[in-house]
Amino acid sequence: MTTTDHDRGTSQGTQELSAAGQTEAAERLRELGAVLRMSEAESLQADLDATADDQRMIINMGPQHPSTHGVLRLMLELEGERVLRTKPVVGYLHTGMEKTGEDLTFMQGTTNVTRMDYASPLFNELVFCLATETLLGVEVPERAVWIRMLMSELNRMSSHLLFMATNGMDLGAVSMMLYGWREREETLRVLERITGLRMNHNYIRPGGVAADLPDGWRDDVLRLLDLIPPRLEEYDTLMTGQPIWRERLQGVGVITAEECLALGTTGPILRSTGVPWDLRRDMPYLAYDQVEFDVVVGTYGDCFDRYAIRLNEIRESMRIVRQVLERMPSGDFRVQDKKVTPPPRARIDESMEALIHHFKLFTEGFKVPEGEVYVAVESPRGELGCYLVSEGGAKPMRMHIRGPSFVNLQTLPHLMHDGLLADAVAIISSVDPIMGEVDR
Amino acid sequence: MADATTPADPTEAREPEHEPVETLHGAPVTSSRGQRVAHPARDQLVAVVRALRNEGWLQCLDVIGVDYLTHPDRADLPEGVTPERFEVVYLLLHHGERARLRLRVQVPESDPVVPSLFAIHPGTEAPERETFDMFGIGFEGHPDLTRILMPEDWEGHPLRRDYAIGRIPVQFKGAPAAR
Numbered sequence: 001m002t003t004t005d006h007d008r009g010t011s012q013g014t015q016e017l018s019a020a021g022q023t024e025a026a027e028r029l030r031e032l033g034a035v036l037r038m039s040e041a042e043s044l045q046a047d048l049d050a051t052a053d054d055q056r057m058i059i060n061m062g063p064q065h066p067s068t069h070g071v072l073r074l075m076l077e078l079e080g081e082r083v084l085r086t087k088p089v090v091g092y093l094h095t096g097m098e099k100t101g102e103d104l105t106f107m108q109g110t111t112n113v114t115r116m117d118y119a120s121p122l123f124n125e126l127v128f129c130l131a132t133e134t135l136l137g138v139e140v141p142e143r144a145v146w147i148r149m150l151m152s153e154l155n156r157m158s159s160h161l162l163f164m165a166t167n168g169m170d171l172g173a174v175s176m177m178l179y180g181w182r183e184r185e186e187t188l189r190v191l192e193r194i195t196g197l198r199m200n201h202n203y204i205r206p207g208g209v210a211a212d213l214p215d216g217w218r219d220d221v222l223r224l225l226d227l228i229p230p231r232l233e234e235y236d237t238l239m240t241g242q243p244i245w246r247e248r249l250q251g252v253g254v255i256t257a258e259e260c261l262a263l264g265t266t267g268p269i270l271r272s273t274g275v276p277w278d279l280r281r282d283m284p285y286l287a288y289d290q291v292e293f294d295v296v297v298g299t300y301g302d303c304f305d306r307y308a309i310r311l312n313e314i315r316e317s318m319r320i321v322r323q324v325l326e327r328m329p330s331g332d333f334r335v336q337d338k339k340v341t342p343p344p345r346a347r348i349d350e351s352m353e354a355l356i357h358h359f360k361l362f363t364e365g366f367k368v369p370e371g372e373v374y375v376a377v378e379s380p381r382g383e384l385g386c387y388l389v390s391e392g393g394a395k396p397m398r399m400h401i402r403g404p405s406f407v408n409l410q411t412l413p414h415l416m417h418d419g420l421l422a423d424a425v426a427i428i429s430s431v432d433p434i435m436g437e438v439d440r
Numbered sequence: 441m442a443d444a445t446t447p448a449d450p451t452e453a454r455e456p457e458h459e460p461v462e463t464l465h466g467a468p469v470t471s472s473r474g475q476r477v478a479h480p481a482r483d484q485l486v487a488v489v490r491a492l493r494n495e496g497w498l499q500c501l502d503v504i505g506v507d508y509l510t511h512p513d514r515a516d517l518p519e520g521v522t523p524e525r526f527e528v529v530y531l532l533l534h535h536g537e538r539a540r541l542r543l544r545v546q547v548p549e550s551d552p553v554v555p556s557l558f559a560i561h562p563g564t565e566a567p568e569r570e571t572f573d574m575f576g577i578g579f580e581g582h583p584d585l586t587r588i589l590m591p592e593d594w595e596g597h598p599l600r601r602d603y604a605i606g607r608i609p610v611q612f613k614g615a616p617a618a619r
Binding site (some may be wrong): 064090091094096099100102103135136137157261262263264265266275278282283308370371373374376383385387389391397398400402406407410439440 | 446472473475480498499500501502504506507510511514515516529531535538540542561562563564565567568570574587588589590591598601603605
């Protein structure tokens with residue numbers, strides 16, 4: 001409770017979970033009671049329920065554990081097989097990307113942010129560019145908007161397919177892992193054809209996108225859209241209706257809507273509790289108000305709902321992609337503003353001015369008017385936001401990414417509470433954290 | 441200046457009635473690129489957030505620290521709000537009205553402490569720890585204010601503007617001395 005001593009040096013071990021008997025009441029309140037709106041005494045009571053301290057054991061899970069999705073470390077307090085308390089310890093992948101972002105121009109910023117959530121890099125680029133464009137007051141051409149939507153939805157598919165793979169693997173369905181990776185690779189192949197890279201695309205740039213869609217993109221995407229639905233049917237046969245799969249997931253890791261709202265949770269976890277909140281529909285950005293899709297919600301808030309939501313979101317994404325294919329407008333793929341977007345390659349050979357613009361853009365970058373702005377998009381994991389503060393220069397003064405995984409990880413102690421250790425892996429998997437985004 | 445929406449700016453040809461800025465539970469409200477921003481004082485913060493929560497601003501999505509060391513005289517603050525070195529920004533969400541609201545709280549360098557919102561929005565637990573870790577801003581009433589991203593024995597707060605970005609000595613436990 002000595003929080004007024006704000007600048008004290010923290011001593012070793014303070015990030016860790018200490019035994020229940022040594023934990024202060026306020027911290028116990030944090031772990032459980034505050035979210036359930038209990039009083040301090042009630043939450044102590046709820047947790048202690050007559051187990052002696054020496055019956056409990058604290059174990060570390062991770063950071064080097066194949067099922068913790070990277071370098072997540074969990075400290076679990078167990079009583080036999082029962083998980084009493086959980087504390088996620090993060091920071092093992094912290095590389096100071098927000099600090100790096102302050103040293104890169106707005107032009108270079110997308111290269112940096114795309115490496116945060118490495119399973120859905122295009123969303124990071126998108127949110128950074130939307131924030132930059134809001135500060136600049138630039139209107140993006142329609143074709144660029146629809147290209148961005150196409151790329152977002154393809155990326156959502158690949159990200160959810162990755163979830164299908166890892167979720168299957170974590171629960172012992174190894175064949176599912178192979179199928180999931182296989183389909184994800186098909187999706188990444190399309191992304192590679194368009195952007196040139198499988199991951200960390202750096203494709204969406206302030207003012208539009210880096211390059212126009214290549215010849216034959218329509219056939220590639222159509223081939224993908226024909227390929228994936230039968231595979232999803234296979235997933236249904238293999239897992240959705242299968243009794244073992246249901247036994248492992250249904251009723252495991254249950255969370256309520258109230259808890260989710262209190263914890264700032266967004267995305268599939270919030271929707272699994274029955275709250276139909278999807279930024280694409282509720283606060284439309286790009287042109288999501290012009291396409292038709294359903295927001296998939298669950299009922300019970302358990303691992304199975306979160307699995308089913310993601311599976312069906314792949315189908316909804318394909319629905320959106322089909323509409324984008326039909327309605328892709330022609331025109332520019334980036335804004336024709338010499339101060340923001342580089343000139344086409346051919347112009348550099350013939351025009352001195354174009355060369356100067358190109359040089360200036362890539363050395364100094366463009367100046368962004370003073371101000372601060374927050375923009376959010378619906379990433380596969382929830383609300384992905386970007387808070388930008390510009391002091392009028394070519395580099396942001398502050399670039400903050402609100403990573404949904406970072407906030408969503410706070411649900412883990414509540415999902416795990418009173419569950420079995422064997423279910424812990426299923427629960428971590430269903431939260432679908434990407435540590436690159438948690439630690440940034 | 442593109443940012444011409446600040447109602448407190450007297451040079452703007454706005455209706456004079458708008459002069460005594462719109463307030464929200466006593467906190468002046470401005471607009472930044474069309475987004476609503478409220479500027480509660482530090483001691484108002486908890487009361488404002490609590491009142492807003494009762495009005496249906498159910499989620500606090502994030503807590504963000506900003507260090508204005510290199511940019512002290514910013515133009516987007518309303519009258520009566522003294523710019524300080526640090527700012528803590530809270531993002532609130534109203535699901536019913538589908539609206540967003542940002543709270544910007546000024547935090548002086550000499551006493552970098554703000555009240556914690558943990559009791560109202562438990563989801564601010566991790567973001568407040570992150571802000572403490574990165575800026576050294578304390579959150580009074582936070583149940584477990586420790587570093588979250590940096591190692592426990594790290595010195596300094598990396599996202600402060602006077603924290604150099606270049607090479608730094610390796611500070612991990614047991615590592616050989618700086619090269």
